[in-house]
Amino acid sequence: MTDANQPPRMDVPPGPTALCRCLWGDASGAVYVEFIIAFMPVFVFFLCLLQLALLFSSQLLVEHSAVQGARAAAVVFGDEPGPYGEHGDDPVNALGASRRRAVRDAVLVSLAPLVLDGSIATVDVAFPHEDAPGGKDQPENAPLEPITNAGPHMIRVRVEADVVCKIAMANAIMCNRGARPGLRVTKTAAESLYPYQGARYAYE
DSSP states (O other), X not given: OOOTTSOOOTTSOOOHHHHHHHHHTOOTTHHHHHHHHHHHHHHHHHHHHHHHHHHHHHXXXXXXXXXXXXXXXXXXXXXXXXXXXXXXXXXXXXXXXHHHHHHHHHHHHHTHHHHHTTSEEEEEEEOOOTTOTTOOOOOTTOBOOOOBTTBOEXXXXXXXXXXXXXXXXXXXXXXXXXXXXTOEEEEEEEEEEEEEOOOSSOOX
16 A cells, blocks of 8 residues: 555656646757857858869969960961871861860869869860850861961850869858769850961961
């Protein structure tokens, strides 16, 4: 028999109502919750700033590669056929396939640090008309005008690259889906103009 006046045993868990009253008045852990609420937005903001800095540095290298590509194109497309494996009847002062590859190689050398560490997924090099900034690539073997007494013509080179976004969480916010699953990229491009002297003579 249990005495009715005996106090309840302390090892008996409180009921739901009593538990709710205890939690309602408990302030322990409030600072930790506030820290979590404030930390995550600041942390994500920091990751986005880091990703933005990497994208700007990649843009600078792409712009540099466009300048180097234009400088190479000014020499390559007017050069003699021999170094490019062409035959004597292949046109000089034209956008030939082998000469395009030589200019693209010069662009890739400028972008080598980003290509080797996987920061750039794809690189495309185009040769729009000198009077068409942002225009389409000229067809293969399109002629180029060499220098005249009126002054040199210009050659335009555009470099387009898919820059890989590697910073977690920030890449999902700032970048687009890439060709491969899980890959996040953003497209960047740069153009450069350079005087084209060409060859006003025939190579033997």
